[in-house]
Amino acid sequence: MEDQDLEWKEVGEVNEWKPNSGRLITIGARRLGVYRFEDRFYAVKDYCPHAGVSLVAGATAENSLREPVVTCMAHGWRFNLEDGCMVGGHGDCRVAAYPCRIVDDKVEVGV
């Protein structure tokens, strides 16, 4: 999707995220995990395609991310926060990923 087609939604202030962690954000009917890793923000659908567990639930503590990858706390499937693709196999298994941007210290997600 082109940037001009996106609707940008403010989801919080940068300092509401602990370093290298995620928070559950709801935008309409969408449940997203919005993650801060180092100086970047990422957003992916908060639904593990294996058995439907929340992905962000295991990543809310400070420094729970060691790389821009979230690990499902149920059975360990891992998803790249850049594009939502599963790390290490299972074909085209992925979760939806959404762009993020920072505007005046506010985090915005494009949907």
Ligand code: FES
């Ligand atoms: S529910 Fe996520 S790995 Fe099983």
